[in-house]
Amino acid sequence: MATHPAGDPIPQNVTLHLAATPSERVRVVAELPRFDAALDMLVDQADKVAALRSLAYFVKVDGTYLVREPGERHAGSNVTALLDGLTALAASVEMRRSAPVPDAELAQAVVVASSSSAVASLTRRRHFYFKLRDAEADRVLTQRYGAEWGDVLHTVLPREFAAQGSVTAHGTGPALGSNQTIDVPALHLRSYRWPRASVRQLLTYGGDYVLPDAFRHPLQPTLSHPQLAGVSRDFGRLLRRAQPTSRRKLRGAYYYIDCTYPTHFGHITTEVLARLWGWELARREHPGIRPLLTVRTEGAGMPSYQGQILAALGMDPATAEVVGPHEAVDVETLLSVTPAFENPFYVAPEMAELWTRLSAGLPDAAPPTDNERIFISRRTSGKRDCIETPEVERYFAAAGFSVIYPEEHGYAEQRAMFSRARIVAGFGGSGMFNMMFAPSARIIIISGDAYTAANEFLFAAANGNELHYFWGTSTIRPPKPGAYLHEAFQSDFHFDVHAFAPELAPLLA
Known part of the structure; x- marks a missing residue:
């Protein structure tokens, strides 16, 4: 008979689990x-x-x-x-x-x-889900379910790499790119058996766990999801609006390309694209595998540009399985990956090769302009608007730039324009994300000083761009410089383009 560390005998039908701290207790109990x-x-x-x-x-x-x-x-x-x-x-x-x-x-x-x-x-009372972090998912699921849950098919080991581009800040703002060494975590391709998928990237297992693939930031200490009430660090509760009204089973193998914001250009071209590095590996494992995503509106499909992205990378968008906004779908085999790009934390260097393949796979199209110098502007939206947009546009137009609103042009046309650009300037945000197609261009970002998103830096870090941040003044101030505050992040900003002219002018030729 085994004995307790204190010397007491342990009955044969008793299993002893040792944990010295509250966090260790959670770690042990999560597996049971x-x-x-x-x-x-x-x-x-x-x-x-x-x-x-x-x-x-x-x-x-x-x-x-x-x-x-x-x-x-x-x-x-x-x-x-x-x-x-x-x-x-x-x-x-x-x-x-x-x-x-x-x-x-x-x-x-x-x-x-x-x-x-x-x-x-x-x-x-009530039902709660344990939120699985990427680093603990394999251990917890294996301890709880053995091989029944699935398997890890491929792992890219953690590494660090030096950012390939340069970053220069003009004015005072967040220290984006101040750390030129990027720590890339382990990236996994997992195959889950019978997980449950529902709207807005909610993915659960066994009725007790939210899988790491459900979270936009699956490696961070605090995991949040718009379909979950944030009960505690480790647990979430499904909100009433997220309760499904129908369920079905889906046989066969599928590849997970869902998104919390499934119609948002910026989220799709970062978060979904970051999940496509495992597609070819998945297709070798399951030659007939199909993409799976959810929609927030009944009868909707994926945006047309997302279909072009999938087709360019070897997926047939017509074969995609679409999960409706009010259903939960149990999937026989679902392959999913750790994202290779996570704003604002890291980018894996192989994303540069993925962007190159995407560019090569898109259909030929005439660019909106043959100008090698373009300024990417934004329509007034009530979020992060530059209050002096007309003055900024006039300044760049006078310097010989074509002022472009990218949403007015097709995705392949945008690729054609960015890929031939020598200098790309514009307001920070998703309009600039097609800089992924311009690895040789000088990039100039204009934004308010509460803009803490690092997408543009991560693109430049993998592609090798010369990147310049020009900081205006956000109308809502964060608690301290560089800190994230949602209201400040989304606030409009002032930018005096003429005050920055001595620093801008040498970069525009």
Whole structure:
């Protein structure tokens, strides 16, 4: 008979899992089936509170979480104060609205069913999903399901590389590109057996896990998703609007190309394109494999430019399986990858080769202009508008640039224009993302100083562009320079083009 580290014998029908810290406890328990009941026998009060906040979500709905209280129940002890607070929150909608999100969610996740002088009994409510991070997914799924969940078909080991381009800042703004060494994480091609796909890139497994492929930033410490209530660092709850009204099973092999924002040009040309590096490997494994994506509007399909991207890279967009906005689809075999481009964190150097293949695969088209110097402007949208846009456009036009609104031209036409450009200037954002087709061009980005997105730097880092940032002044200020604040990021900005003329002029010839 095995023994406990303290020397006590362990019965044969008992499995001992050791964890020294709250985070280790979560790591261990995440690999196990959900509990019918859990008993907290911890002694330290702060430790008991941490355990309740994290481990209660691992108990099944209608299951029981028991907390042994210290000797006798008394106000002021950490766990007693938490239980009393949860009871009060559960009884008051108004209190929940003003409470911290983790407290409000926990109050609705458990019911303090009974409490004696020694033990409090909590009954679990609602269903919660554990959010899997990319680095832990294979371990957790294998420990829980063995080989049943699927397999890792291919791994590109983590590495670092020196950014190939140069970055110069003009004015004061975020330090984009200040670190010229880019750390690229391990990139995996996984094959999942019977995951469940639903709208806006929501991908779950076994009813208990949200897979890393569901997240736009799957390697970050905090995982968020628009279809999930952010319950805690590790758990999410499916929002009411995300509840499917129909389910179906899909036989065969599919390749995951879904997107949280499935009609947004910038997200598709970064986040979806970043998932296509594994397509040829997937096709070798499953010659008849088809792409799979979801749509937010009933009867909709993918944007036409997305179809051109897929066709250029060897996919037949006509074969794509489209998941509707109100259905959940269980997929027999779904292949998916760690993205090779994640704003603002990293780009894998092989993305440059993918952009080259995409450019070569698009149909020939006449460019909107033969000018080798182009200025990419933006229509007024209420988000990140340059208040002095007319003055900026006139300045660049007077310098010999063609002022272009890219959305007025077909995707192949945009590729043709960018690929022959010698200098590309424009307002920061998705209009500039076709710089992927201009690896030899000088790039000039004009934006407000609350614009912290690093897409343009990542394109330049892989392609080798000479990149210049010119910083205006955003109308809403972040809490400190370079910090991200959504309202500031989306705010309009002022840019005095004539004040920057001495620095701009030498770059425009």
